[in-house]
Amino acid sequence: MIHLKNIVKQYGNTSALKQINLEIRNGELVTLIGPSGCGKSTLLRVINRMIEPTSGEILIHGENALNLDPVKLRRSIGYVIQNAGLFPHLTVEKNVEIVTELLGWDKAKRKQRAQELLHVVGLAPEKFAHRYPKELSGGQQQRVGIARALAADPAILLMDEPFSAVDPITREQLQAELLAIQTQVKKTIVFVTHDIHEAVRLGDKVALMQEGEIVQFDTPDQILKSPKNDFVAQFLGQERELQRLSLHLVGDIIQQGHGFFDLEQVNINQEHTISIKANARNALSKLLSGVPSLLVLDDDEKPIARVSVHDFIRGAL
Known part of the structure; x- marks a missing residue:
């Protein structure tokens, strides 16, 4: 062009x-x-x-x-x-x-x-x-x-x-x-x-x-x-x-193989949650505010992963 x-x-x-x-x-x-x-x-x-x-x-x-x-x-x-x-x-x-x-x-x-x-x-x-x-x-x-x-x-x-x-x-x-x-x-x-x-x-x-x-x-x-x-x-x-x-979504983190976990006995109502399409920088901001981990929800609001500050520190992207 x-x-x-x-x-x-x-x-x-x-x-x-x-x-x-x-x-x-x-x-x-x-x-x-x-x-x-x-x-x-x-x-x-x-x-x-x-x-x-x-x-x-x-x-x-x-x-x-x-x-x-x-x-x-x-x-x-x-x-x-x-x-x-x-x-x-x-x-x-x-x-x-x-x-x-x-x-x-x-x-x-x-x-x-x-x-x-x-x-x-x-x-x-x-x-x-x-x-x-x-x-x-x-x-x-x-x-x-x-x-x-x-x-x-x-x-x-x-x-x-x-x-x-x-x-x-x-x-x-x-x-x-x-x-x-x-x-x-x-x-x-x-x-x-x-x-x-x-x-x-x-x-x-x-x-x-x-x-x-x-x-x-x-x-x-x-x-x-x-x-x-x-x-x-x-x-x-x-x-x-x-x-x-800020250029990445939470989904990019879990696609790198980080944050996966056993889905048994998960109670969404007792967890801090975030959408798979949320901004990764916003997710880290929540974690740094004192939240130990975030339960990642898919488009149907079903839990698919959990992320923590550790996932960011070890180079999730």
């Missing part, structure tokens, strides 16, 4: 991007993360040629994007930024319609698409379509920004720190909303963030950058489990094992 080959971006004697090679598959959500000034936003904007690379190739669907009209290219790629970037003089509905209007869609089709997408992002059109951006909360504005980026049904969506300007609770809600939307629309998404928790939660893959280079590109689980070098380990922080647990 997106293949960057030997991308270089020079500003005078300064190298913002150094021989970047990155392949993003169809339908993947890839997060770009790294310290300030590492080149992650520059790399994002190279993809839709808001920034022209000094050298290298940008292949989209196998076609060199450097040979395309940059305006047409940008209109074919969704783009979401901080603070949504909505037009204050346009209603919510008109903001969502703006790209499809530029593409020449007729009025009825534009309106229908806008209303469909407002439903998708959790904003009932009968309530929000005719409001103006100033009448919305920050989180609602970001939802409108996502709807606008999806309006023309682009195969690719670029997101440049879209949730960084909202409060932590709203940010978590927007992350959950994006994951829910992605299960429906399955776009190829490149998402820039400075928050490692966000990168790990959202990304199918994470690209960690340093000084214009991609230091490690892998699944969140693999990066947290096996940092490539000291820089990666330090950037991930001391809680990386706990972050890794």
Whole structure:
């Protein structure tokens, strides 16, 4: 879907991007993360040629994007930024319609698409379509920004720190909303963030950058489990094992052969229980609060295993 080959971006004697090679598959959500000034936003904007690379190739669907009209290219790629970037003089509905209007869609089709997408992002059109951006909360504005980026049904969506300007609770809600939307629309998404928790939660893959280079590109689980070098380990922080647990379910622990036991004489009413589909980090949190063990229940609420802190200590994952 997106293949960057030997991308270089020079500003005078300064190298913002150094021989970047990155392949993003169809339908993947890839997060770009790294310290300030590492080149992650520059790399994002190279993809839709808001920034022209000094050298290298940008292949989209196998076609060199450097040979395309940059305006047409940008209109074919969704783009979401901080603070949504909505037009204050346009209603919510008109903001969502703006790209499809530029593409020449007729009025009825534009309106229908806008209303469909407002439903998708959790904003009932009968309530929000005719409001103006100033009448919305920050989180609602970001939802409108996502709807606008999806309006023309682009195969690719670029997101440049879209949730960084909202409060932590709203940010978590927007992350959950994006994951829910992605299960429906399955776009190829490149998402820039400075928050490692966000990168790990959202990304199918994470690209960690340093000084214009991609230091490690892998699944969140693999990066947290096996940092490539000291820089990666330090950037991930001391809680990386706990972050890794947040990617797994209780079922992953018992699938590793830990926590099984004799089911005879088990009284669920006298046990602390947890679902097989519960987050493994939440399970450990309960255990560390003083609960000696947790009885694991399957989807039919039948006991299938018991886990304790010992299962985590001996490397259940």
